[in-house]
Amino acid sequence: MDDLRDKYIQAIADASDEDAIEALRVQAVGKKGEISLKMRELGKMTPEERQVVGPALNALKDEINSALAAKKVALADAALEERLRTEWLDVTLPGRSRREGSIHPVSQVWEECTAIFADMGFAVAEGPQVETDWYNFDALNIPGHHPARAEMDTFYMARAEGDNRPPHVLRTHTSPVQIRSMEMAGAPLRIICPGRVYRADYDQTHTPMFHQVEGLAIDKDISMANLKWVLEEFFSAYFGTEVKTRFRASHFPFTEPSAEVDIQCSFEGGTVKVGEGDDWLEVLGSGMVHPKVLAAGNIDPAAWQGFAFGMGIDRIAMLKYGIPDLRPFFDSDLRWLRHYGFASLDVPTIRGGLSR
Numbered sequence: 001m002d003d004l005r006d007k008y009i010q011a012i013a014d015a016s017d018e019d020a021i022e023a024l025r026v027q028a029v030g031k032k033g034e035i036s037l038k039m040r041e042l043g044k045m046t047p048e049e050r051q052v053v054g055p056a057l058n059a060l061k062d063e064i065n066s067a068l069a070a071k072k073v074a075l076a077d078a079a080l081e082e083r084l085r086t087e088w089l090d091v092t093l094p095g096r097s098r099r100e101g102s103i104h105p106v107s108q109v110w111e112e113c114t115a116i117f118a119d120m121g122f123a124v125a126e127g128p129q130v131e132t133d134w135y136n137f138d139a140l141n142i143p144g145h146h147p148a149r150a151e152m153d154t155f156y157m158a159r160a161e162g163d164n165r166p167p168h169v170l171r172t173h174t175s176p177v178q179i180r181s182m183e184m185a186g187a188p189l190r191i192i193c194p195g196r197v198y199r200a201d202y203d204q205t206h207t208p209m210f211h212q213v214e215g216l217a218i219d220k221d222i223s224m225a226n227l228k229w230v231l232e233e234f235f236s237a238y239f240g241t242e243v244k245t246r247f248r249a250s251h252f253p254f255t256e257p258s259a260e261v262d263i264q265c266s267f268e269g270g271t272v273k274v275g276e277g278d279d280w281l282e283v284l285g286s287g288m289v290h291p292k293v294l295a296a297g298n299i300d301p302a303a304w305q306g307f308a309f310g311m312g313i314d315r316i317a318m319l320k321y322g323i324p325d326l327r328p329f330f331d332s333d334l335r336w337l338r339h340y341g342f343a344s345l346d347v348p349t350i351r352g353g354l355s356r
């Protein structure tokens, strides 16, 4: 019995993890363990023998059980010690700060436009950037031979060889969304469409991709007066100050009459200030929707009429936030974005409470 005792006490002392402890428990005091088997032999002994061996075996079993339990606790303590030693953390170290991103001026102005026109009851519509030549031109009363097609410096998509259908285009303006919206929703209608447009042009104020917001209002008795009110209301809310507008007679195939709209500004000291001075800056094209355009959108021109306008988002972003050059808008230069971008939780407000 002393041999048994020495064997297990030593093995328990040497065990290095819980699995080993469990294996020893099974081997010694489990149902078929060495000591349990010995206990079964008690039945074959004489009462005298049993009186000596029984208590001794019981004592040995108790001793081994407590050695197992003590070793288990010791192992758990050691494991915890090891974790505390390796997983320490110096909470007094200064934090590692992360640079925040910023909202691009175009996104900012896009949101501002959406908010202001929403206040006047305009919903937001969208259309594809790769457009059919019907939506971009024909439906807008720009037939195949029309000089406006050449003037727009259109990007044409490629057709497979032998496919003679007119090529798709990168939309040159957001006006095709007028047609798509008329087809989809019918009259009456009041939408704006902010989006990307494309023209092959590149200098300080032109990039091959830029942004427009289209406006369209169709009803029984819409007039140029409504157009003027909506635009002046928009500019005053957007620039946060009363802004005079100047309507110049112009020509677009899809509006009749047509007007280009300038806003009042000053150019003193090399910076543009909107809403003061006696200079003018062109910001959009507009007019009354041409009857042929209404008809192309499945709206009866004898019953309905409306106004439309198309405004440069980048242009009015440059004006409001004093950005002199358009090209860096799309360079993804982090220094520019940090300088002109907006913090996501600290955006400038538009003038609230429209004067209606």
Ligand code: PHE
Binding pocket: 172, 173, 174, 175, 252, 255, 284, 285, 286, 287, 308, 309, 310, 311
């Ligand atoms: N689509 C015109 C342009 O891109 C702008 C415009 C829109 C003019 C709607 C009149 C009416 O220049």
